[in-house]
Amino acid sequence: MEEQLPTTLNDKPKVLLVDDEESILNSLRRLLRGQPYEVLLATSGAQALEIMRQQSIDLVMSDARMPNMDGATLLAHIQQRYPDTIRIMLTGYADPSAIIKAINEGQIHRYISKPWHDEEMLLTLRQSLTYQHSERERLRLVQETWDQNEKLKLLNATLEKHVASRTAELQQTADMLDLAYEELKHSYVTGTEVFSLLANLRLPPAKQTNRQIIELVRVYCKLHGVDEGTSRDLTMAAALYNIGKLSWTDSMITAPADLLHHSDRERYRGYPKQSESLLMTLEPMKDAARLILHHQERWDGSGFPDRLRGEAIPFGSRLLKLAVDFIELQRGLILERQMNSDEALVYIRSYAGRLYDPELVEDFIQVCAAYLSDISLVDPSIKVLTTRELVAGMILARNLNADNGMLLLNAGKVLNGPLVEKLIAFEAMEGAKYSIFVKVPEDVAVLETS
Template identity: 30%
Template sequence: MHTEDTLDKESSPLIHGFTGSLNRNKPSKHKILFVDDDSNVINSLRKVFSLEPYDILFTTNPREAIALTRREKPSVVICDMRMPDLSGVDVLQAISEFAPHVGKIILTGHADLNSSIDAINLGQVDRFLSKPCKDDTLRHAVAELIEVFQIRLETEQMNQSLAEKVYELENFQQELNTRVDERMDEIKQVNSLLDQSRKDIKLQYLSAIRVFCNFLDLRSPALAAHSRRVADLSRILAQQLGLDESEVQEIYIAALLHDIGKIGLPDRTLFTPFASLDGEAQASLLKHPVRAQTVFLSLPDMGEVSTIIRHHHERYDGQGFPDGLIGASIHIGARILAVAEDYDELQQGWLADQKLSAKDAARFVSNASGRRYDPEVIRALPSALEEYGSTPLEHEQMVSAKTLKIGAVLTRDFTGPDGYLWGAKDQVVNGRMITKFRDGEKVIGHPMKIYIMKPKALAERH
């Protein structure tokens, strides 16, 4: 039987009421509900918050507190632990059933282990404070929970939006079959990273990863392509650092999905250097790691992935966001992802005012070792970039001079064995070039690595 079912059977509060915000210069958007059978405590709490920009609700009747919450929709409920008839845990448990987003604080002068456990498990309590509680501590706790309340509401809205988009994806699955087939290589790569003993469990959320990847691609092909490049470099860096297979897998998945929190942001916010954005756009962009983390927290086996995503904008010197973590307290996956993402964004012109070459981007991140980035990760970067540079990207394939054909389009500058540029990026291959390439291949005695555009990508280009 739910606690709230017996609400209307008896209701005789000693005091109850409403006090509007006393600070008229800051109209309140939030209500705070105080619940305590001691009217003196109620009056003390009202005094503590009299100058805060909140509307105050109060009652000494725990049953009325449930009805007040349902009717007035407060952002935070501060409740005494021990009260006649219903305990604070009973009240907050009933509230959690219809208002899970509300911040919940238990105040008690009789804290014990069992009651603390019940408060957390049954009442879904966010803070557990002992009486007497300092005014500043209480005000700080309420301010924090109002922020949590807002994030929870935003998360629900984003989840609802994601659910609607997933439904659209299902309806248009036939149109997306071609794109899904192209992305299956990514899923196969993720599958190859799975530990065999955990494969059955992991398969449960692979479909979700695919949906999120497709959703990101629908929102912005450029953002999705960025995520795939970052994922490839992050995987190589993790392997260069000697991380085990499961860690490499988690870092790869986190890199694929790290920008999910940017869905819903306008293109100008996404692709403009941070320093050039206005304050509102900057504030919105700074929230994307936390938004992304909340999406994956409830999915099985995504705890580490969501942590990496939350902290991939932390800095090694502690000047990053959202938590200001420093050094080794930042997850190694987040430290790797920070290097890989900035290396790619510098080349896209999203991080600085102008696009950098791959060489200059590598120099930029290397010069920030020990400040923005983990020195250990930076030490692994040169060898990782060498391997990354030899891996064909999604739109290209690697051929030798023997298999190179007239009409192919180079996707990278090609430097010959003599150290001179033999072919420039986007140059169309002609017969004279093929002859020169094949002669060079005979001289060095082994196939050369020539990167050209895939036929399908070439067709789409035209």
């Protein structure tokens, strides 16, 4: 592993763009003009490695298909020599083997398809560099904690009066570490949701499912008091359950599963395993990947890939199957006829004990009723407001998405004055009308509108 020059927290992050097509590099450079990054360009893997040998690079985004050294190979070299550098792969075609190689060997942080959406590209770069900054800060705090412990050993014999104050400092440092780690985990969940929106670009709007499944799973977890770790794994599984379908043809990815030909049906039965394989090398995704692997198992043991039966199927997988089927039945991705929500629930109830956990079905149907009616009925402190009714201090209760599906703000965001003004301006620019679900703290008053 080669050493890189240190980068101070006050330096602009250095972003290296690698592509053998200069037109692509020029487009990316124009997109990043005005962003708080120092942008460097390379037209080959060898040139990129030479640049990294000479200076510290925070993030590398490389095209997948390049002569002499492809993107996956380049990112694998960078992972070995400069593991601290964020690695993103940019590709214009769906190639599972290239994706798997990039994930397994290059341990990429993100995967972006061409053509990209400018706002989503900028969001991905911003979140990736934020993740890197948080990780560096966490490591700095770990080192600081270790240093302080060493000082305590030396001071303990003669400086007993300092023990209380040092202990307080250590507790503060530990609290900061916990907070940083929680922020990292939250950023990972948000990252998976952003990635799911990118993956959904393969599908027409009427066939997209991930956002609704994420929201449905969150409502279930909230109503049933599911612990934070399980809720986080379920959310990530809902965001990426169908990532294994990205290599399918357009006709197959939009076809009802019930109408697939024999060869396509066998490929369909392999998508949970394909999804799990793509995610297993990412440590924070391992539990979510296991839920994805078994979300097509059936209560009577006739499912796939392992024909698990009854409670041998992980609880999260049983819940995920209910959520996936409920939404996909309405999108025409399971049967040729698209059902409405009531028909989908009748279908699910009729297969309780065969496809679905019979005890879980009724709970799920009650959650669907709350999900379909209004989240504000579940929690009286949650209001549905327009942008002009928003007040600083309110907390976003649901992800806010633009009409085109782009994630604008994630749930849990505390609103402030400038952010509210930006939402109002963006809504006017898009000609949209947002209904925003917010949690209203007791000390925040809702504006009365005439």
